[in-house]
Amino acid sequence: MTLAKQFDLEDYIEFIEQEEFSGLPLKDYVANVQRVYLQDTRPWVIGYSGGKDSSAVMVLVYLALLGLKPEERHKHVFVVASDTLVETPIVVNHVNRSLEAIQRGAARDKLPITSHKVVPKTNETFWANLLGKGYPAPTRSFRWCTERMKIDPVSSFITDKVSQYEEVIVVLGSRSQESASRAQVIAKHKIDGSDLAKHTTLSNAFIYTPIDMWGVDDVWKILRFCHLEQQDTPYGVKNKWFDKYELEWETPWGGKNLVLWNLYKDSSGQGECPMVIDETTPSCGNSRFGCWTCTVVTKDRAMESLVQNGETWMLPLLKFRNILSRSTSPKLKKKYRSHIRRDGRLAFKTLREDGEKILTDDYTTGPYKLKYRKMAMTLLLRMQKQLSAKQKDLELITVPELHAVRHEWLNDPNEPDWDDSLPKIVFAELGLTLDWSVDDTNQFGNAEGELLNEIAPKHGVSPQMLKKLIDLETSMSGLVRRSGIFSKIGKLIQQDWESADDIIANNLELRQSQMRQSNHVKQLEQELKLINTLLEREGIK
Incomplete structure (x- = not known):
């Protein structure tokens, strides 16, 4: 093995051979990964989120490849991270540095590993949908973001590799303890006599979860937080390796896990947002490694903890996120959102009584009104300018996204922006004059x-x-x-x-007219039934 030497290689080998993970020595897991790797020519795609579980599986795979002879490293391993473009900035920096370190380490150790980052299509990003099309902030009942921003980019990457290699194996850091539902789905698609499961949606793609049976203490153990004192070891994990070294062990590729531990520590131990490959993957919810704009939960306790633990520069992000969250309140929906959906129609809510649908006078709301989208864009750009002074590489919304939003505003199905407002807002807030296409303007x-x-x-x-x-x-x-x-x-x-009140009034008149017609038809049916009864009594058919 070729390793970054911060400690004796003998100690590292001893760790692999002696330390138990879920009742088995680590060497057994390393050997199993090697066996699965060597048994076919299908390349691997490792789903890497930068969190503890995906980092643990990355360490395990890296160690397994290091233990193979150079000629046995016969197929490629693609490490893929999904960036929604609204990830928490400090997490983005951590993931980017990790991908770079993995790439450098693999080149140094002559391993067939390359790092990749995928992003949503420009017209499917968070801002293109929320500010551009007016989609409401995501909720548990309308989580439109997951498929567009997470599943589709990763699926496209996997599909591309399938087209090149016919079949691929997707390696995930999923653990049964972390998500029982995900464990059930994988078990349901498990291939008999194999370590693999079929991908739930992509043909010719298979799932491999080498740390499926690990507990959280096993995860932190392999990540080697040896710099911590006994009482500070993550999740109470205690063994001789935490006592032996004063400094943290480096990862096999040369990165450090101290940053990762601090992220979890500063966010009150919140979990990570897993690499989402299909709709069976659990949502991020309360997780640490997710989008700073996430409104699926009422309060983002992880970001609140980060702010309280010194990341005060993130406070504007938290406030902006809370504004988005409040806009999903049932009491405020009709204030911020149009009564007309993007298809141009008002949709009445329906109730069921005795199995029949009953139309009500209440209606479902449509997209955010254009004036509120303009206000939100102004706040976002103002915040980006303020934060950029502290975080030089911070970009809350990209230039391609600005063009996508402008296109949606100009062609809005209900409120076309004849004033072409976005270039003016961008100039007012950032002082920028971008290369705005004149072909899109009216x-x-x-x-x-x-x-x-x-x-x-x-x-x-x-x-x-x-x-x-x-x-x-x-x-x-x-x-x-x-x-x-x-x-x-x-x-x-x-x-x-028309206005919502006019539409409801017209709808009431229509319903009353339909009811009168319906009552008239029922009366005719009753009269006809009575006539038929009388005719039958007289023997007339």
Whole structure:
């Protein structure tokens, strides 16, 4: 083995051979990883989140490859980290440094390991959806972010490797103790007589969980926090290795786990957000290694703990996140969000009585109103400018995302931004003039919009509907064939452009009319039934 030497190699070998993990010596787990690695030519994809579990499985795999002969390291290992672009900044820095260290260590030790980071598509990022399209902040009942920002990027990476190698093995740091539901899913898809399970959604991809039976103390043991005093050992783990060395052991690739331990310690021991590869992976919830914008839980206790433990520069992030969380309150939904969905219709809530659907006068809310999206964007950019003075490499929203948001605002299905507000907001807050594409802008602007806002109501017409009709005509002007234009005009006119109160009132009149018709039909049916009964009595059929 070639190792970064902070301690004697003999001690390291002794640790592998003597220390038990879930009742078995570590050498047995190393040998099992080597056996699975050598039994076929399928490359490995290691899901790396930077947290304790994925770091532990990374150490185990690295040790296993170090123990193989150079000629036996015959297939590639891709270490993949998913960056949602709204990860907690200190975690992003930790993951980036870790990936770089793994890459350097693998090159030094001549291991077939490479590090990779995947991100969501520009039009599917958190800000493109929330600020651009107006999607509400995620909740437990509407967690739209997981698939777009976590599952899809990793799935694309795996699918790409499948196309190159036909089959791949995805190595995860999943543990049964950490998630019983995830353990059940893996067990359900387990292949008989094999250490592998079938991927739940991707064909030709298989799952390998080498530390499945480990406890949390095993995880911290292999991460070697030897710098800690006995009473400070993580989760109460105590053995001779914590007493033997004053400094922490380096990872096999040369990185240090002190940063990782401090992250957990400063966040009150909150868990990590696992590498999400499908919908069966547990949500991040209260986890430490997740998005700073996460509103799935009411309070982000992990970020609060980080602020209390010295990371005070993160306080603006916490406040912004809390603003997003409050906007999901049932009492505030109708203030911040449109009554019209993105399909242009108001959706009434329904109840069930005796198995029948009953329409109510209440309705579900749609996307955030454009004026609130503009306010949130202003706050976000202002916060980025303030924090950048302290964290030089901090970027809360990327330039491609700004372009994506602008595109959504200009083409909003309900509130088209004729004023083209985003370039003005960016310049006002950051002093930047980006390369804004003129092709996306409309020939009509704020002056024309204000004129429509003034004139349209006098004629009982929605100004927003007129804007969309003009946008449609502009988009199709100059085309030789304007096929489908009447259908598109018809759809726009049929949308619910009135206020919520007017739509509810009209809906009430319609329902009353339908009820009268229904009662009339029922009366006719009863009369017809009575006539048939009388005819049968007279012997007339």
